[in-house]
Amino acid sequence: MNIGEVLDRLRPDFPGITIPKIRFLEDKGLIKPERTPAGYRKFTGEDVDRLRYILTMQRDHYLPLRVIGEHLDAIDRGLEPPPIEAVVPTVPKVALAADGLPSPESFSRTDNVRLSRKELVKIAEVSEALLEQLEQYGLIVPRAGTGHYDTDALVIARSARELADFGFEPRHLRAFKTAADREVGLVDQVVSPLKRGRDAAAKARAEEAVSEIAALSVRLHATLVKTGLRSS
Numbered sequence: 001m002n003i004g005e006v007l008d009r010l011r012p013d014f015p016g017i018t019i020p021k022i023r024f025l026e027d028k029g030l031i032k033p034e035r036t037p038a039g040y041r042k043f044t045g046e047d048v049d050r051l052r053y054i055l056t057m058q059r060d061h062y063l064p065l066r067v068i069g070e071h072l073d074a075i076d077r078g079l080e081p082p083p084i085e086a087v088v089p090t091v092p093k094v095a096l097a098a099d100g101l102p103s104p105e106s107f108s109r110t111d112n113v114r115l116s117r118k119e120l121v122k123i124a125e126v127s128e129a130l131l132e133q134l135e136q137y138g139l140i141v142p143r144a145g146t147g148h149y150d151t152d153a154l155v156i157a158r159s160a161r162e163l164a165d166f167g168f169e170p171r172h173l174r175a176f177k178t179a180a181d182r183e184v185g186l187v188d189q190v191v192s193p194l195k196r197g198r199d200a201a202a203k204a205r206a207e208e209a210v211s212e213i214a215a216l217s218v219r220l221h222a223t224l225v226k227t228g229l230r231s232s
Helices: 003-010 019-027 045-061 065-076 104-108 117-124 128-136 151-164 170-195 202-231
Strands: none
Touching: 003 019, 003 045, 019 045, 045 065, 104 202, 117 128, 117 151, 128 151, 128 170, 151 170, 170 202
């Protein structure tokens, strides 16, 4: 790009930018555009990004050129420049934290744990009667073809036992299962086109999308429940 094209790119965000200003920054060694044999400046996209960084640091953070130069030198050497404090109020990070909600990795993680029915009852500290009711309402299902139970079944059994202390019976938990089945159906609708891909990476992309969407849906669901309880 020539210097006029650079101005066209920068002026929407920096109306006060001028050719003398760009030449001044070049004289200070902050940008180093190439020169044609005739002496004309030729700017790359990287030069424009560099100018944008300089102008932002001046306008929003009032940093002197010396400090900006140190930042650029750090970037040139593959380092991260020091963090810049925001110039507008920001939401505290804790407000946007996931509050221990499952990550996408937790949905893609699998294990080979296989528990017998007797082991599940003992480890989850549930009665045989409670386990039978959880199976009756479809909340717990043994692994197909093995009759064993996995860690998901263990977590569900423990959660059901703890909810029972508050008066929840397995029949009450059907609402959770129904809601979960609806979310699974929505995820399947979105991901099914990816599963139909013919290339070798299609399955991997679909699995990654499922994990990401599942984590987001659980976050949304949990936040909606929290919001509803606050307003009730």
